[in-house]
Amino acid sequence: MTRTEENYIKTIFHLGGNQSQLISTNAIAEQMQTKPSSVTDMAKKLTEKNLLNYIRYQGVSLTDLGIKTALSIIRKHRLWEVFLVKKLDFTWDEVHEVAEQLEHIKSEKLIDKIDELLDFPKYDPHGDPIPSKNGDFQERDKQLLSELKTGNQGICVGVKDTSATFLKFLDKNNIALGNSIQVIEKEDFDMSMRVKVEGRNLQLSNQVSTNLYVKVLESN
Amino acid sequence: MTRTEENYIKTIFHLGGNQSQLISTNAIAEQMQTKPSSVTDMAKKLTEKNLLNYIRYQGVSLTDLGIKTALSIIRKHRLWEVFLVKKLDFTWDEVHEVAEQLEHIKSEKLIDKIDELLDFPKYDPHGDPIPSKNGDFQERDKQLLSELKTGNQGICVGVKDTSATFLKFLDKNNIALGNSIQVIEKEDFDMSMRVKVEGRNLQLSNQVSTNLYVKVLESN
């Protein structure tokens, strides 16, 4: 598999192509910063290789082999992200770009050894689950902060927006994964909320609360 | 720079293109498992990019920029090899293939952090020197074992042949870099020699002694 092919497979997976749901060439083209006509060409090629199901004018979905392939690439990506943060002191906003390259290194032994070195982590620095060697993984029980009711308490467990700007914003406000968070008050006017993060009071906009995942603690 | 361009530059360096000596397109083609006509095309392109000096029908040499580029790639290659051996328990015959891929990862921060994690190693697992961040490196004072006189004593410091078969042969005979070695007797007939490695007696063929580098200990 070429690097380009791998990137197509990964993108289709992230767009939901595993749920046997059809993904449009337009959606793929937008995500990959390319043109729909290029996607059509690649769709045919990957169908030929039994990685995609492709119905003309309808879209594509991943075959079982395609899903397996996607999970393998995602596993590598997320393990490398953990490695960069835990072993090389990268910050969580720096790792994605480098992991985009490292995920294409072809060596089963390499990634298994990295996994072992990291003591088989379950989640990457952004809270996303890491597929195991055989491809299974459990999505964490989580909700967007914006969905919590006043008074609810939880733990920050992930981010939806993984852009460097958002991650740096969280850093600046001392919000990190693992932190406790409680909703003090919700403002109807702009959907902002006042919260307590590890005891500190903060006012968070709707744009923040709709991009931060929380695991709610059952309060009684 | 593309991965292919980087591989050309690296190959030309290894063929001696730094000594302002001209390297033939044939030699490059053989080394890279490609055709001389392909090399000619690439030579023109890399000359355009100011990485090579190219004289038609004569050959190519590296410019200063080309040498700088080559050293940067070699630095990455060798650091990754050390990483694989020291941190992930790869054997020295397994690392080259993976390092061929890892050397093309583009991130200055990544390789500098790997360097730091390894505590700034001076040599790779095969005894080859690792260029520093600014490109300078000292070739070690070494000789081929075959050049030693009877009675001479030394330390194994490197290999000329880095093929997996040779490296595994050395493993099987418990010869490792850092081991002491003394020439007991040289056989005129087939140029083989009897040696003592860390106290053990071994008979080594000429093919072995012409591929093992030794640092001679001044014996008085």
Added chain:
DNA sequence: ACAAATTTTTAGATTTGTCTAAATTTTAAT
């Protein structure tokens, strides 16, 4: 139901790196 808007595909061209076969230049041999 049918025209208009949108989406998707096809056709043909481009870039990168490669190849084969033919032409050119250099080197070696007499």
Added chain:
DNA sequence: ATTAAAATTTAGACAAATCTAAAAATTTGT
């Protein structure tokens, strides 16, 4: 100094991945 052999370059073609512009199919609005 010619000629033969070897090395090197040129010309033309090809596969991969991409693009633009035009054609075809689908979806939407009334």
